[in-house]
Amino acid sequence: MDDTDFDSALIGAFFTLVAEQGWRRASVPAAARAAGLALATARERFPCRAALLTRFGRMVDQAALAAVPTEGLVRDRLFDLLMHRFDVLQAHRGGVVAMMHALPFDPAAAMLLSCATRRSMRWMLEAAGAAAHGIRGELQVRGLIAVWLWALRAWEKDDSADLSGTMAALDAALARAAQATAWLSSRRDAPEVDDPGPAEPPSGEA
Numbered sequence: 001m002d003d004t005d006f007d008s009a010l011i012g013a014f015f016t017l018v019a020e021q022g023w024r025r026a027s028v029p030a031a032a033r034a035a036g037l038a039l040a041t042a043r044e045r046f047p048c049r050a051a052l053l054t055r056f057g058r059m060v061d062q063a064a065l066a067a068v069p070t071e072g073l074v075r076d077r078l079f080d081l082l083m084h085r086f087d088v089l090q091a092h093r094g095g096v097v098a099m100m101h102a103l104p105f106d107p108a109a110a111m112l113l114s115c116a117t118r119r120s121m122r123w124m125l126e127a128a129g130a131a132a133h134g135i136r137g138e139l140q141v142r143g144l145i146a147v148w149l150w151a152l153r154a155w156e157k158d159d160s161a162d163l164s165g166t167m168a169a170l171d172a173a174l175a176r177a178a179q180a181t182a183w184l185s186s187r188r189d190a191p192e193v194d195d196p197g198p199a200e201p202p203s204g205e206a
Contacts, residue, residue: 015095
């Protein structure tokens, strides 16, 4: 078993425990025992839950970046990238949803995931061919974070087999963002437009 397989097995076991026992009771050692994995290796690779969450976030990003779309509008490419991220979350749905419910009571984990989300959205923008640095890039990162969080809330409630509810919410959020800025309707080789306004989540969400 190579490192990638080990990490996948441990992360899968961890989120299974979160789904079954709750966020507070799940731990890296317990996940390693449940998956029949060596505790020494688990300790080396994941000394704490924060390390495991960081690795999981990279796995989600890697799945999205493995097949970056090269055609279409920035908005279309972002839709594909973000849906690939949801595909990974869906594989661990029970545990991820349970973790989301527990985050308001775990400020450290919430802060960790907030920072990770910012890094991820910057990668998604770069992959889609949009600016992600400087003043304009920061506005676009913030806008895409709002889009992602809106769609994430829809995914949490989406019990459809094909994630149709999540796709509809993501498409609507991207459409709303496109009304506020030009970058979602541009192509990879289109000239940049200066000073777009920040995108916001669709109305009705705090």
